[in-house]
Structure formats: C-alpha cells, structure tokens
C-alpha cells in the first residue's frame with residue numbers, strides 16, 4: 614500500500630494508493646498544499662482516481678474541487694454534502710475501489726450532518742468524527758451531539774480495537790491512534806451515556822474557528838478563498854521592488870505610479886509623483902486617467918495585496934505593462950523612503 618500522510622498546521626490529509634495498479638485516492642486535501650499533492654502524485658507515479666472530503670470542513674479550505682479538476686477525478690463526499698461540486702455522493706456502506714484497495718463509507722453524522730469515516734483494511738479515516746484524544750465539535754452548522762453519540766458508540770467504536778485511527782486533524786504532531794487506545798484514553802469517550810455525552814458536548818464553550826465564514830463560503834458553495842484570488846492574480850502580474858521603484862522616481866522615464874488606496878490614505882502620504890485612482894473606481898475611471906495603454910504602470914496600495922489585484926485587472930483591461938509594487942506604503946515608509954503629501 615502506498616500511504617502518505619500530509620500534515621499542515623494541524624490538518625491531516627492522506628494520499629493512499631495501490632502498489633500494483635498505481636491508482637490512488639486523496640483524502641481531505643487542503644488548499645495551501647495543492648502544488649504539494651500534485652508533486653507527490655507525480656513523484657510516487659500514481660494516478661489519483663478520487664478526491665474525497667470526509668465532511669464539509671468549517672476550519673480549513675478544501676482543495677478537492679481544484680484537485681478534482683487537476684487530476685480529472687470525481688470529488689467524493691457524503692450524499693448529504695451541500696457542495697455543488699461533489700460529483701460522486703456516497704451512501705452509508707458504499708465502497709470505493711482503488712486498485713486492490715477497498716474503502717467503505719460509514720456515515721457518521723454529528724460533527725456535521727455529512728460526516729463520514731472511510732474504513733480501509735486495518736485502518737479508518739475518521740475525518741473530524743474521532744480525533745486523537747478528542748472528537749470533532751458539534752456546535753458549528755449542522756452539528757448535532759446526539760447524532761455524534763450514535764455515530765461513535767453505535768458505529769465507529771464497534772470497529773476492531775486494533776483498527777488504526779487516522780483523523781483529519783491533530784494539533785500535537787501525532788500521526789495516528791487506534792480504536793482501542795481511544796476507547797481507553799480519550800476523555801470525550803469516558804462517558805457513553807447519551808445524555809451525559811450530549812451535555813458535555815454542549816458545554817465545551819469553544820471559540821469559533823478562525824476562518825469559519827470563509828471556509829463555509831468556499832467549501833459549501835464552491836467559492837474561492839481570498840488567498841486563492843490573490844495567488845492567482847500574483848501569477849498574472851510581475852512585481853517591482855520598493856528599491857527599484859525608489860531608484861526610478863524622478864527619472865522622467867514614463868513610469869506611472871498608480872496609488873489604488875482610498876482618498877484618506879493617499880492624502881496621508883504617497884510615493885512621490887503617484888497618481889490616485891482608488892481600486893473601487895478603477896474600471897470606471899481608467900479610460901479618463903490612463904490615456905496611454907502602452908504606459909509602464911506600477912500599482913501601489915497599503916500592503917501590496919490590493920495593488921496585485923489592481924495590476925491584474927489593468928492587464929485584463931489592456932495595459933500589458935502593468936506591474937505591482939512588491940510591498941505597499943507601509944513597507945515603503947518603514948524603509949524610510951520619501952513620502953509626498955498633497956499640496
């Protein structure tokens with residue numbers, strides 16, 4: 614069996630493949646690691662046949678949609694998943710065949726309504742239903758502590774004690790556990806009484822995950838993360854360093870610095886000679902303000918992010934020489950470079 618566990622900031626994902634057929638499945642891939650999964654599949658010489666999410670993640674950005682396209686493989690989720698891009702939806706007991714591997718879906722609602730565990734030979738991918746020394750929380754959208762009680766005590770924990778547990782998260786760098794070890798040591802499983810389990814889950818008082826809204830927006834609806842939008846824009850524009858721009862100021866070589874911040878920020882100080890065109894008005898005023906489509910343009914904002922989006926938009930609008938400043942006014946000022954104030 615080919616088995617790669619990819620950990621990123623507490624998220625665990627898995628690339629599991631069949632040695633002889635070189636086919637594989639990718640489980641719970643995370644957005645920031647897209648290039649890593651693609652590279653790993655190539656390095657291992659496997660063909661990823663399925664990209665699977667164990668549930669609708671509320672705390673990380675799923676890369677399933679993007680990787681499903683890249684690998685030309687269906688995105689697999691539980692049949693109750695709201696994700697419009699989930700092409701293959703599994704019922705409880707459905708099995709995926711990956712070469713000579715067989716993965717059986719066990720519907721385990723509770724953490725979310727669409728949570729499922731995938732049982733394969735000596736191991737189970739538990740998603741957030743069962744974590745090492747913990748369980749998924751039940752206070753986020755579609756969470757249900759009663760359902761989690763049933764999924765754990767009525768289903769998952771009935772697997773053989775030696776079954777290896779591979780969760781979707783671990784924040785302490787552990788790779789796996791076993792069903793037996795969790796039954797013996799997991800504090801959340803100490804009390805199998807339904808009412809007491811439910812009361813415990815209802816009183817955990819956990820802080821909301823950092824990117825809850827963005828995760829639900831992207832994972833449930835197939836939207837894109839802000840980081841993705843920025844990364845995409847950054848691949849479409851070249852950058853100019855702060856030092857390069859500073860060296861060119863006053864040279865009269867036709868370089869136009871376009872400050873895309875709001876008026877107040879611009880008036881508080883800008884790159885000498887910069888002209889002001891807020892990003893919100895870019896498309897509306899571009900024709901009047903930038904009359905030469907062959908001009909060399911450098912966009913500038915506060916932190917270097919909005920300016921990247923603005924430069925990408927300018928290129929799309931037909932300014933092929935638009936670039937973005939690598940950094941923004943914050944870094945410019947920190948570097949001690951000259952700032953111009955309005956007259």
Ligand SMILES: [Fe+2]
Nearest residue numbers: 670671672741
């Ligand atoms: Fe989760």
